[in-house]
Amino acid sequence: xxxxxxxxxxxxxxxxxxxxxxxxxxxxxxxxxxxxxxxxxxxxxxxxxxxxxxxxxxxxxxxxxxxxxxxxxxxxxxxxxxxxxxxxxxxxxxxxxxxxxxxxxxxxxxxxxxxxxxxxxxxxxxxxxxxxxxxxxxxxxxxxxxxxxxxxxxxxxxxxxxxxxxxxxxxxxxxxxxxxxxxxxxxxxxxxxxxxxxxxxxxxxxxxxxxxxxxxxxxxxxxxxxxxxxxxxxxxxxxxxxxxxxxxxxxxxxxxxxxxxxxxxxxxxxxxxxxxxx
Amino acid sequence: xxxxxxxxxxxxxxxxxxxxxxxxxxxxxxxxxxxxxxxxxxxxxxxxxxxxxxxxxxxxxxxxxxxxxxxxxxxxxxxxxxxxxxxxxxxxxxxxxxxxxxxxxxxxxxxxxxxxxxxxxxxxxxxxxxxxxxxxxxxxxxxxxxxxxxxxxxxxxxxxxxxxxxxxxxxxxxxxxxxxxxxxxxxxxxxxxxxxxxxxxxxxxxxxxxxxxxxxxxxxxxxxxxxxxxxxxxxxxxxxxxxxxxxxxxxxxxxxxxxxxxxxxxxxxxxxxxxxxxxxxxxxxxxxxxxxxxxxxxxxxxxxxxxxxxxxxxxxxxxxxxxxxxxxxxxxxxxxxxxxxxxxxxxxxxxxxxxxxxxxxxxxxxxxxxxxxxxxxxxxxxxxxx
Numbered sequence: 001x002x003x004x005x006x007x008x009x010x011x012x013x014x015x016x017x018x019x020x021x022x023x024x025x026x027x028x029x030x031x032x033x034x035x036x037x038x039x040x041x042x043x044x045x046x047x048x049x050x051x052x053x054x055x056x057x058x059x060x061x062x063x064x065x066x067x068x069x070x071x072x073x074x075x076x077x078x079x080x081x082x083x084x085x086x087x088x089x090x091x092x093x094x095x096x097x098x099x100x101x102x103x104x105x106x107x108x109x110x111x112x113x114x115x116x117x118x119x120x121x122x123x124x125x126x127x128x129x130x131x132x133x134x135x136x137x138x139x140x141x142x143x144x145x146x147x148x149x150x151x152x153x154x155x156x157x158x159x160x161x162x163x164x165x166x167x168x169x170x171x172x173x174x175x176x177x178x179x180x181x182x183x184x185x186x187x188x189x190x191x192x193x194x195x196x197x198x199x200x201x202x203x204x205x206x207x208x209x210x211x212x213x214x215x216x217x218x219x220x221x222x223x224x225x226x227x228x229x230x231x232x233x234x235x236x237x238x239x240x241x242x243x244x245x246x247x248x249x250x251x252x253x254x255x256x257x258x259x260x261x262x263x264x265x266x267x268x269x270x271x272x273x274x275x276x277x278x
Numbered sequence: 279x280x281x282x283x284x285x286x287x288x289x290x291x292x293x294x295x296x297x298x299x300x301x302x303x304x305x306x307x308x309x310x311x312x313x314x315x316x317x318x319x320x321x322x323x324x325x326x327x328x329x330x331x332x333x334x335x336x337x338x339x340x341x342x343x344x345x346x347x348x349x350x351x352x353x354x355x356x357x358x359x360x361x362x363x364x365x366x367x368x369x370x371x372x373x374x375x376x377x378x379x380x381x382x383x384x385x386x387x388x389x390x391x392x393x394x395x396x397x398x399x400x401x402x403x404x405x406x407x408x409x410x411x412x413x414x415x416x417x418x419x420x421x422x423x424x425x426x427x428x429x430x431x432x433x434x435x436x437x438x439x440x441x442x443x444x445x446x447x448x449x450x451x452x453x454x455x456x457x458x459x460x461x462x463x464x465x466x467x468x469x470x471x472x473x474x475x476x477x478x479x480x481x482x483x484x485x486x487x488x489x490x491x492x493x494x495x496x497x498x499x500x501x502x503x504x505x506x507x508x509x510x511x512x513x514x515x516x517x518x519x520x521x522x523x524x525x526x527x528x529x530x531x532x533x534x535x536x537x538x539x540x541x542x543x544x545x546x547x548x549x550x551x552x553x554x555x556x557x558x559x560x561x562x563x564x565x566x567x568x569x570x571x572x573x574x575x576x577x578x579x580x581x582x583x584x585x586x587x588x589x590x591x592x593x594x595x596x597x598x599x600x601x602x603x604x605x606x607x608x609x610x611x612x613x614x615x616x617x618x619x620x621x622x623x624x625x626x627x628x629x630x631x632x633x634x635x636x637x638x639x640x641x642x643x644x645x646x647x648x649x650x651x652x653x654x655x656x657x658x659x660x661x662x663x664x
Contacts, residue, residue: 003489011483112321113510115537123520130492132518135485204518205482206510214480248486254449256486257478 002127004249010135012241013142015260016234017200019219020145021193027228028166028186031083031090035075036219038098038105039068039191040212043198045105048116048207050199057119061199068195071101073188080187081180106209118203134203141200145193149230162186166228221264227276236275240264306349307342307602309334309589310375310399312365312382312390317357319383321506322533325576326381326404326585327352332570333589343593344600351375355386362386363393370397376602379588381405381420381581384451391416400607402592402625404584406550408455412661415604417611417625419591420584421550421633423459424658427500429548429637430526431463433650434498438524442472444496446487446512448503449476456502456528472496477512479504484515491521502528510538517541531579536644545640550633551583551620552646560619578619587618591625629664630657 018040025033033039043064050060075097083090120137123130153159164172165182173179198212205211222240226232240260248256267274311330313323334348342348351373353365362382369375370393378394378401387403391413394401401416409422434440443464447453453476461471472494475487491499499521503509509529516525526546532553535542553564563586567575576582592607594614599606615624625631632654638646 003492007485007489011485014483113506113534113537115510115539115541117539118514118518118541121518130520132485132515132520134518201482204511204515206507206514208507211507214482245486249490253475253477253481253484253487257481 002129003131004245005127006129006131006136007245007249008238008242009139010132011245012234012237013135013139014201014204015218015222015237015241016142017138017145018194018197018215019222019233019237020149020230021190021195021197022219023190023223023226023228023230023233024149024193025187025190026223027230028162029084029183030228031080031087032094032220032223033080033187033190033194034091034095034216035098035101035191036094036194037212037216038101039072039194040198040201040215041102041105041209042068042071043195043200044202044205044207044211045109045114045198046195047199047202048109048114051116060119061196064199065192065196068198069188069192071195072191073184075191076184076187081183084183102209109209111209114207116202116207120203138200146230146234158182158185218260221261225264225267225274227274229276232275236264239275304346306347307344307377307596308349308351308373308375309592310369310373310378311350311352311380312355312362312369312378312386313352313380314357314361314383314386315352315354317361318504318506319357319381322381322579322581325579325582328567328571328574328576329578329582329586330379330589332567333586335570336566337589337593343596344602348589348593355380355382355390357383357386359385359389362389366390366393366397370394370399375399377401377592377607379404379585379592381585384408384411387411398604400592400595400604400611402588402611404588405581406584408452409459409657410660412629412664414664415608417588417591417608417629418660419588419623419625419631420580421635421655422630422657422660423456424660425550425633425635425655426528426548427456427460427463428655429635429650429652430500430528430546431460431467431469433546433637434524434526435467435469438498440469440497440524442470442494442496442498444472444491444494444499444523445474446484446491446499446501446503447474447476448481448508449478450504453502453504453529457500460500460502460528477508479508481508482511484512485519488515488519488521492519496523498524498526500526500528505529505531505534509534510541513538513545514541530640531581532646533577533579535640535646539644540642542640542644543642547638547640547646549580549636549638551578551580552636552638552648553578554646554648555619555621555636557619557621559617559621563619583619584623587616587620587623590616590618591623627657628659628661630660632656 022036046064046067047060050063120134124133161177165179222236225236244259247259315323338347355362355365381404403418406420445457447457595607595610599610621634635652635655636648637650638648
């Protein structure tokens with residue numbers, strides 16, 4: 001039982017970490033960044049580079065955040081900015097951007113699986129179960145990301161401008177808020193978070209040019225049922241991730257892998273606003 | 279008038295045929311290699327192409343086959359069914375190859391077989407696979423579950439007195455096929471399977487399976503994932519969760535083990551080729567690969583070495599048959615024996631080959647230490663109708 005509770009919590013934490021960046025961009029800009037998977041991969045490889053240049057493992061996610069953030073801001077200025085009025089084209093453009101980024105990573109690092117030594121290894125005894133220490137650390141990291149983002153949105157001038165843009169963009173512009181700048185920063189932060197997620201999950205996954213892809217569908221579904229709200233995302237990760245862990249444990253992991261997509265689709269059918277405004 | 283026309287036609291057909299047979303003396307024999315240059319097999323495919331190149335070069339340097347040089351024609355099968363259909367089509371009907379020799383995914387092989395029937399050329403399949411794929415034109419010189427699994431289970435029984443096993447795999451035909459055989463073999467030996475679970479190919483979170491494994495009190499684990507990412511992900515998470523049971527991995531090879539470093543330490547593997555095979559033929563082969571490819575060399579492995587030996591087998595069969603005619607070559611392929619890096623290989627057993635299998639354990643530096651060799655392990659009844 002202890003194991004199951006920890007599986008639920010840590011699965012939810014990993015889902016939250018890997019979808020937060022997608023949610024932030026969707027929340028502010030109402031577009032889905034399909035290059036999200038490629039930015040997760042960028043983060044994994046940024047962690048590899050950080051290791052190669054001798055940065056301590058603790059700094060790897062921060063290094064990835066910066067690399068992803070800068071690349072994301074460039075992508076916004078060069079490509080995404082032109083497509084705000086055409087959300088469907090934005091999907092195509094970001095998907096294409098993701099393909100190009102993946103191929104560039106393949107060209108520079110090769111197709112094979114890279115290896116990065118884990119920053120923390122070993123197990124701890126929690127709730128009467130021996131459990132992976134790193135997965136438990138990720139729960140703390142997920143909470144940290146949620147708190148930092150909430151603080152950014154509610155305690156800073158940038159957060160105020162961002163909330164104004166979300167509520168009514170033309171009115172915000174009329175009040176002198178530079179909405180183009182808000183969008184640039186938001187896209188950069190979202191991509192940076194995706195990259196940080198990539199660096200954070202490498203100790204648990206393989207480091208290769210396709211590593212981000214499996215996380216995209218789950219993140220997309222979770223963001224859809226969250227309607228752009230961070231607390232709703234946290235709840236959705238806990239509920240759907242928990243269901244995934246329960247189904248995987250008691251029924252089988254093949255069905256477990258379908259849980260999030262199926263439950264998200266059913267949830268949206270019954271309650272189109274999903275977990276938002278709960 | 280009509281007769282005359284026919285006469286001209288006959289003469290021209292005859293002279294064309296004469297031209298063709300005159301040309302045959304020095305026209306190359308084309309070897310088609312459909313292989314996954316893109317997709318899942320793209321990591322290993324370059325090593326397969328390299329060993330094919332070396333084999334062809336060595337044969338040509340020694341005078342070719344039936345006095346004719348061999349020519350390599352490579353086509354990308356995209357590691358999957360659709361790509362394989364295109365690759366087989368192109369090689370057989372456009373490039374008119376005399377034989378196909380290739381390491382492919384099971385999906386690609388199965389998709390190519392109907393085209394093989396229409397094109398009627400000999401085909402040597404050089405990838406280990408889940409077994410029981412039969413086609414009158416196809417030979418296999420790599421291992422099947424009957425050859426790979428028993429060394430592992432026997433060793434776990436003898437060394438760890440392992441009675442209960444937990445099986446973990448990727449959800450696809452190779453993963454399930456291997457573990458289905460493993461379960462049957464374990465039960466045949468008097469052991470029990472206390473758990474068996476699969477994660478979809480793109481799954482990344484093994485935590486619930488690992489929790490179930492922990493609760494099962496199994497004595498040993500045997501895994502059969504897709505190569506590459508799923509294998510690395512599962513191994514990392516098992517180690518991260520502190521699981522230190524005897525661990526047999528049906529999908530890891532020396533290269534992957536080396537890239538996983540300390541995480542792979544202690545894993546048991548069972549293979550028909552490891553670079554450390556102590557024979558002159560293997561040493562000469564490794565030296566020739568090194569000399570030919572230098573810095574570009576991809577480490578020879580359990581997929582590229584059977585490919586090398588398959589080219590030798592085709593050459594020997596064509597020489598024995600005295601022709602490249604499909605029916606004659608197929609008869610000869612079942613009879614010839616080649617000396618390769620893995621030893622003497624003869625595809626005499628229902629189109630499959632008895633093989634020496636090596637049980638190895640990954641060392642701390644990512645190398646593979648051979649623990650035992652099992653001589654001439656029988657492939658069992660793979661294709662009783664052929």
